[in-house]
């Protein structure tokens with residue numbers, strides 16, 4: 001009997017893996033992972049992604065080996081690898097999940113599809129989350145998401161027939177240009193860690209989710225940290241949704257305060273799992289938003305004014321704004337940051353520094369272990385004011401600092417040169433009198449940078465420029481079209497009158 005190939009991509013597990021389960025029903029299976037040098041050489045790839053993926057490949061191989069057929073690893077261009085394998089084994093059926101990736105993976109998939117047609121190989125791609133291929137209109141999308149998330153989980157196969165297909169060793173790095181970052185401690189990958197993280201969150205840490213998610217001090221403990229597991233597929237989204245609902249059901253009739261807090265947190269968490277696919281759907285429907293403003297009326301707004309000196313300062317965590325710098329430095333070291341601080345970093349680059357979003361997006365993509373193109377580019381554009389359908393949110397970096405890190409613990413941890421600065425000045429160290437700076441040994445402009453911009457003036461100027469674009473009649477027409485084809489249907493009526501000029505500016 002001819003074998004079939006199951007191609008693992010961003011779905012590095014055997015549990016709730018529809019393509020694997022379906023292929024096994026048809027006959028023997030070759031589980032394949034292709035290490036693609038072209039993909040790993042892209043400007044949005046980073047060693048921390050590979051380090052996570054590598055750990056996932058180890059547990060995937062272990063789980064497949066237990067079933068009877070280890071993972072087959074091959075390095076090279078996907079079409080060439082598949083073609084070699086077809087010649088070696090005569091396979092005629094290829095199975096995988098649908099992928100909503102970056103342009104590189106999209107174009108690779110087009111090449112694989114063309115090759116499959118030429119070779120009479122049947123390539124079956126199955127959905128792995130709530131994203132719908134070929135969607136034209138968002139009406140009814142939430143109901144569809146609900147149906148997908150409620151489907152029974154696919155059981156992992158009972159066994160796999162062994163084959164003699166050769167595998168290559170798992171390399172330390174996929175391309176020479178991607179070298180380990182010794183001072184970085186990104187999250188650990190792999191199925192075991194994924195399961196531990198999920199149960200730790202649902203049993204213990206999640207109680208603090210709703211209250212703790214915004215401050216970088218509490219978010220580390222309170223947020224789920226499931227994002228890289230969802231991005232690289234060591235857990236399926238359906239598994240996480242169903243486990244969350246099971247946990248909520250167990251708390252349903254419990255009247256105690258603790259159970260009420262849990263229920264609120266779990267509701268907020270599940271809403272974000274919904275957002276996961278809501279945002280990915282937008283990239284699936286409009287892949288060009290990886291490169292272009294979603295609202296074309298914003299074209300030309302920032303592009304020609306890109307200031308590399310400002311970009312360098314931002315990307316190194318040297319802007320002179322303590323919370324902004326602490327967030328960037330902690331992200332560089334750990335590969336993770338909570339949502340609000342990601343939004344603040346992005347908005348600071350887009351508004352205060354007036355940087356077009358593409359370079360900051362690539363920089364952050366390389367720093368986030370959980371880099372998920374569908375969520376990433378949408379969030380970047382939302383926080384940069386270029387979607388046309390979301391309120392402008394311009395974070396005041398000093399106000400955020402006062403609110404989210406009142407006593408400066410997070411700042412002092414990640415910006416140690418500000419260690420001796422008293423609480424009264426930790427959020428605005430440039431306000432320290434010179435004699436105090438000298439006595440503390442923290443001279444602004446020497447030991448720590450002076451603020452790179454006047455944050456109030458630059459926020460006001462940025463707001464005026466973006467609002468001017470949004471007020472143009474053509475922008476309003478365009479934003480209505482975007483809302484119709486891509487916007488969330490939740491709260492759409494409320495938004496209709498304010499869609500293009502609503503702002504939230506913090507002073």
Ligand SMILES: Cc1cc2nc3c(=O)[nH]c(=O)nc-3n(C[C@H](O)[C@H](O)[C@H](O)COP(=O)(O)OP(=O)(O)OC[C@H]3O[C@@H](n4cnc5c(N)ncnc54)[C@H](O)[C@@H]3O)c2cc1C
Pocket residue numbers: 213223224225226227228230231269272273275276277279337338339340342343346368370371372373375376379380383
């Ligand atoms: C500029 C910017 C870029 C981002 N880039 C990414 C990215 O590349 N990959 C990524 O997974 N998330 C991204 N996010 C969304 C969010 O910040 C992260 O999902 C979250 O911080 C991950 O931590 P967690 O798993 O503990 O999240 P939790 O708060 O525990 O949420 C659980 C899951 O819900 C999903 N989720 C949470 N918040 C959002 C959101 N706002 N939008 C969509 N899905 C969400 C994620 O899958 C997350 O793992 C980005 C946010 C911003 C502002």
